[in-house]
Amino acid sequence: MPRNEVSMRRRWIQCALMAGATLALAAPAVGVPPEWTPSAVQTMTSVGDFDVVDVSVGRGGAATVGVTRITPEGVVPGVLERSARGPRWSRPTALGGATRIDFGPIVARNRRGDAVAVWAKVNGPVMAAVRFGKRWSRPVSVGTTLPSASGEDASSVLRTAMGPDRRARAAVRTCGRTGCRVDLLRLRRPAKAVWERVGRLSTPRGSGASFDWALGQDGDLLVAWRQGRRVLALDVPASAKVVSARPRRLPVGDARGRVTADVVGRGTAAVGWSTLKGAAGTSVRLGGESNWRAARRTFRPAGASDPRVAVGCAGGVYLSWSEKGRVVRAATAAGTEGLFAPPFEVRTYGDETKPVSVWDVEVLGRSGFGMTIWRRADDAGAGAVGSLLGNRSQYAGRGQGFSGEYRQGPRPAFNDDGQGLLVRLADDGVHFQEYVPGETVLRCA
DSSP states (O other): OOHHHHHHHHHHHHHHHHHHHHHHHHHHHHHHHOOOOOOEEEEEOOOOTTTEEEEEEEEOOOEEEEEEEEEEEEEEEEEEEEESSSSSSOOOOEESBBEEEEEEEEEEEESSSSSEEEEEEEEHHHHHHEEESSOOOOOOOEEEEEEEOTTOOHHHEEEEEEOOOEEEEEEEEEEEEEEEEEEEEEEGGGGGGGOOOEEEEEOOTGGGHHHHHEOTTSEEEEEEEEEEEEEEEEOOOTOOOOOOOOOEEESSEEEEEEEEEOOOOGOOEEEEEETTSSSSSEEEOOOOOOOOOOEEEEOTTTOOOOOEEEEEEOOOOEEEEEETTTEEEEEEEEETTTTOOOOOOEOSSSSSSEEEEEEEEEEEEGEEEEEEEEGGGGGGGEEEEEEEEEOOOTTEEEEEOOOOOGGSSOOOOTTSSEEEEEOHHHHHHHEEEEEGGGGGGGGOO
16 A cells, blocks of 8 residues: 555544544533523512522422411411422412421422421421322421421421322431431321321430431431541431331541531432541442442542532532632542542632632432532622533533522522422512423433
C-alpha cells in the first residue's frame, strides 16, 4: 500500500478515535435533567392567612401540602392539594378545629394518591388524619405523645409516610441526656383509621449529639449514631409489624461529630460522617442486604461542617457540606463501588455577609443526579446546584434555577420519579415552582 495512502488511513483512524472520545465525554451531559421551571401563581383569594409547613409530591406531580391558619381560638391544621402537575390547586381543607399545634402538619402521599397528615403539640398527643379517595378522616391520636422539643423544626422530630400498602406510618423522635428514642406507629386498619405501635428504638446514653434518622417514602426507618469512633445503624423495614432488629456496626473506626442518614425505596440506605483526619466518609446498604458496604471517603479542608448525605436506589451517594459558613461544596460517587469524584464548589449568591449552609441534599431516582439545596442565614438567599454522580469534569455542578422567593421554607419536596415542588402562599394565591426531569430520571422500582 502506498505510503501516502497509509498516512491518510492513519489520520482517518485518529480522527475517528478523537470523535469517539469527544462523544464519550459529552454523553453524560445528555442525561442532565432540566432546571426548575419559572415560578408560577394560581390566583386564589384568602390563602395569605395560611402558612405552608410541609410538602409531599406524588405520581404525575400530584401534591399534598400541610398548612396551618392562626385564629383567635388557636391553630387550625389543614391541607392544600392538587391531582396533577400545574395550577390545579384546590382550596385549603381544614383537618380539625382550632387547637394548639407546635409541630406539623407533616404530610405524605403514595403513588396511588392516598395521603396522611400528622401534627402534635409538646407534651400532648400526636394526631393524624388520612385520606383514601376524596374525603379526609377525622383526626385521631396515633397512640403516643410528643415530649418537650424546643428550638427544632417539625421535620426533625415528627415524620410520616404513606406506603404502597395503604398503611401510613408515623415516627416521633426525642433526644435527651439518656440518648434518643424513636416511637414508630402504623395505621393497622386503614378504613377505620386505627393506629398501632410498632415499637420504640432507643440509643445509648450520650448518643444524642451524633444521632440522625430518616423515614423513607414507603415507610422504611433508619436511625444511626456514633459510639466512640464507631458508627452504628438500626433499620426497620416498612413491612415490619414489630421492632426486632439489632444495631449493626458500619465498617468504620475513625468517625467523629454528627452522623447523617438517608433511606430510599425498598430500604436502600446510606450513612455519612466526618473522620478524625477531616475527610467525609459514607457507607451504603442496598435494600435486602444485611451488611453495610466498605466505607468510601473524600477529602475536605479544615473547618468544614459535618456532611449531609443522600443515596440513590442504585447505591450512588451525594455528600455536601459548608466550609466556615462561606463556601458550600459537594462530592459524588456512582454505584456502590465507585470512588468519589473530586469535590466541586456549589455556586451561591445573596448577601455574602450572612453565613451559608446546606439546607438539604437529594439524589433523584436511577439517573444518578444529585442536588444540594443551600440557604443563607436570616433568609438572605437560597438556591440549588446539582451534578451527575461520579462526574469528574471541572464543571461538575450546575445551577438549577431555584427561585429565591422560596427561601423561607419549607425545603423542596421530591417524589421517587425525581419530580420536585416548591410551594408558598401569598395574598394573591398559590406560588409554586416545579422540577420535571423527564424520562432521564426513573423511579426506584
